[in-house]
Amino acid sequence: MSTYAASRPEEDEAEIATDLVRRIASGNASAEGELVERYSRGVLYLLRRLAPELADDLHQETFRISLERLRRRELDEPEGLAGFLRGIARNLVIGERRKSARRRTEADDEELAQAVHPAPGQLSAVLLDEEAETVRQLIRELPTERDRQLLLRFYVTEEDKESLCTDLGLDSLHFNRVLFRARQRFKELLLERRKKAVMRHGPH
Amino acid sequence: MDHTEIEERQIPELYLMGKLPPEEAAGFEEHYLHCQECLDRLELAESMERGFKRAAGQDAARVAATRQIAVLAWLSRLGRSRQMAALAMAVLVVAILPGLLGLREVRERERELAAARSDLEQERQRSAVGSRTEAEAQRLQAELEASRSDLDRERQARASADEQLEEARKPRGNVPILFLDTERGGGEPTHRLSLRDTPGLIVLALVIDPPHRPSYRAVLRDAKGKEVWRGDGLQLNEMEALSLSLPSTLLAPGDYTVEVDGRRFTFRVLK
Numbered sequence: 001m002s003t004y005a006a007s008r009p010e011e012d013e014a015e016i017a018t019d020l021v022r023r024i025a026s027g028n029a030s031a032e033g034e035l036v037e038r039y040s041r042g043v044l045y046l047l048r049r050l051a052p053e054l055a056d057d058l059h060q061e062t063f064r065i066s067l068e069r070l071r072r073r074e075l076d077e078p079e080g081l082a083g084f085l086r087g088i089a090r091n092l093v094i095g096e097r098r099k100s101a102r103r104r105t106e107a108d109d110e111e112l113a114q115a116v117h118p119a120p121g122q123l124s125a126v127l128l129d130e131e132a133e134t135v136r137q138l139i140r141e142l143p144t145e146r147d148r149q150l151l152l153r154f155y156v157t158e159e160d161k162e163s164l165c166t167d168l169g170l171d172s173l174h175f176n177r178v179l180f181r182a183r184q185r186f187k188e189l190l191l192e193r194r195k196k197a198v199m200r201h202g203p204h
Numbered sequence: 205m206d207h208t209e210i211e212e213r214q215i216p217e218l219y220l221m222g223k224l225p226p227e228e229a230a231g232f233e234e235h236y237l238h239c240q241e242c243l244d245r246l247e248l249a250e251s252m253e254r255g256f257k258r259a260a261g262q263d264a265a266r267v268a269a270t271r272q273i274a275v276l277a278w279l280s281r282l283g284r285s286r287q288m289a290a291l292a293m294a295v296l297v298v299a300i301l302p303g304l305l306g307l308r309e310v311r312e313r314e315r316e317l318a319a320a321r322s323d324l325e326q327e328r329q330r331s332a333v334g335s336r337t338e339a340e341a342q343r344l345q346a347e348l349e350a351s352r353s354d355l356d357r358e359r360q361a362r363a364s365a366d367e368q369l370e371e372a373r374k375p376r377g378n379v380p381i382l383f384l385d386t387e388r389g390g391g392e393p394t395h396r397l398s399l400r401d402t403p404g405l406i407v408l409a410l411v412i413d414p415p416h417r418p419s420y421r422a423v424l425r426d427a428k429g430k431e432v433w434r435g436d437g438l439q440l441n442e443m444e445a446l447s448l449s450l451p452s453t454l455l456a457p458g459d460y461t462v463e464v465d466g467r468r469f470t471f472r473v474l475k
Contacts, residue, residue, distance in 0.1 A: 013238055042237035045246065082234040131255030132262055139259075155256035158221050161214060176211060183245075186252050 017081035024070040035070075036063050039085055046086065050093045058096065062089045130197075134189045138182060146170070147178050154179070207241065216242065216249045381407040383445075384462065384469035393459055393470035403453050410446040410462060410469050420446055420464050427459040438464075 016038070023031035043062055047055035066088050075084060142148045146168055153159045165175050210216065210232075218224045219232055236242040279287055382397050397406065412420070420440075424433040432454060438446045446464065455473045462469040 016238075039237050041240070041243055045243055046233055046237065080234075082237040086230070086233050086237060128254060128258050131251055132258035135252065135255035135259045152256065152260070154217070155253050156260045158223075160223075172212070176214070179214060179217075180211070183248055183252060186255070187248055190251065 013082065014079035018078040021070060021075050021078035021081055024067065025074040027071070032067055035067070035081075039082070042082075043085055043089055046089055047093065050090065051096065054093065054096050058089065058092045061092055065092075130193055131190070134186060134193060137189055138186050141185065142182075147182075150175065150178055151182055210242065210245075216246045217253070220246070220250055220253060379405055379407055381409055382471055383409045383411065384471055385411055386413060387468045387470050393472045395471040396474055397455075397471055398474045399452055399455065399457070403451065405449045406452050406455065408448040408450065408462065408469075408471075409443075410448070410464055410467075412440060412444060412446060412464065412467070414444075416440055416444065417465065422446060422448060423463045424448075424450070425461045425463065426456075432460070 020031050020035050020038075024035065040059070040063075044055060044059045047058050047062070051058065062085065066085055075081065139148055139151065142151070150164060150168060150170070153164055154161070161172070161175055164170070165172060170178075215224065215228075215232055219229060224232065232242075236246060279290060282290065380397060380400075382395055384395055387393075410422070418439070419436070420438045422435045422438055423431055425431055433450065435448065438448070441447055448462070457473050457475045459470065459472050462471075
C-alpha cells in the first residue's frame, strides 16, 4: 500500500491508470502502447535494481504478462495499476532467482569454475571515473568545510540525516539545501564533462 | 505523490541506500514507476553516490600507494649498508612481532589465572567462614537443646510441686501424727513411723517439759547427723507440745533426731 496516496499527483495517476485499464480491457491497442510508454522506464529501473543481469529480458516479459492479463479482465482496483506492474516484475525476478538456484544445485564443478564475476567493461570504468572526478570537483567548489563533511559522510559513510544535523550543528532546512545544490551542481558538471568528451572523441 | 516529502526526507537517497522501511520502499517504487521526475532524481542520486564512493576508494588507495612509494624512495636514498640494516630491522620486526604478541597473550592469560586464583582463595575463605559459622550454629543448637531439656525438667519439677501443693491444700484424713517424748537414755529409738506409698504430710508432736520458753528452735538430723530441716520461733500449743508438719518426701527410712534447745527426740522411719 502506498503511503503517498493522498497527494495530488497520485490522484492524477489513479485517473490515468483507471482509464488505461478500461481501454485495454475493451481492446484498444493504442492504450497498450500508452501503458508501455508511461511505465517502461520505471519498470526497467526497478528491474535493474532487483536483478541487473536479467532486467532487459524481464522488462519485456513484465509487459507481455501484464497486457495479456489486462486484455482478459479488468483489474478490481484499476487505480492500482502501478502496484500491479510492480508485483508482476518482482514475481518474475523471484521466479528467475528460484530457477537459477535450482540450476546452481545441479551444476558440476567445471561449470562453477567457469563462473566468474563480471568485471565492469571499459566504458563503464570510464564513466565511473568520470563520476568520481565530478565529485572531486564538486567537493572542491563547496564553500565550507562543514558542507564537504556533510556530503562525504552522507554519501560515503551513509550516516543518517538526523545524526549528521546534530553532529554538524545544522537544521534540516540547511541540510536539504546543501544536498539540493550539490545535486544540481553535480548534474551540471557531469553534463559539461560529457559534452567535452563528446566534442573530443565523438559520441559513444 | 508528495514531492515535498520526498525532498524533505531525501527519500530517493534513503531508497538507494536501502534505509527505507519495506512498506515505504514499496510505496516509493509504485510512485516512481510512473514519475519521470523521481526517476531523474534517482538516477542522479545514484550517479552521485557512486561518484562519492569511487572517489573515496580511489583517494584511499592513492594515499596508501603514496606511503609505499615514500618508503621505497627513502630506502633508495640510503647507502647499501643502511639499506641492509633497514631490511634486517624489518625482518627482525617481522620475526619478533609474533613473539611479542605471544608474550602479551601469555601475560594476559597469567593475569586471568591470577585473578581466577584470587577468586578461588576468596571462595575458600568464604567457605571457611561458612564452616565456622556452621560450628557456632551447632554449638548454639546444642545449648538450645540443653536449655530446652533444663526447661522441661524445670517444668516437670514445677508441675510436681504444684501437684504436691494442690495435694497439700486438699483436706487430708489419716495424717500420721507421731508423739515424741524427750529421750532420756541411749539405745534405739522407741517411736516408729511407717512411710506410705503416696506422699503426704507427717506431723511430729514434741512434748516439752517445763520450764517453758516463749519460743523454741528445732533441728531435724538423720542418723549421720546431717541436718534435714531447721525451724525457729516455734511456740507451744495448748497441749504444751511443739507440732511440726513435714512432707513425707523429706524423710527416708532410717533413724532421725529432733534437737529442741538441748532436748533430744528420736524416731525411726520404716518403709
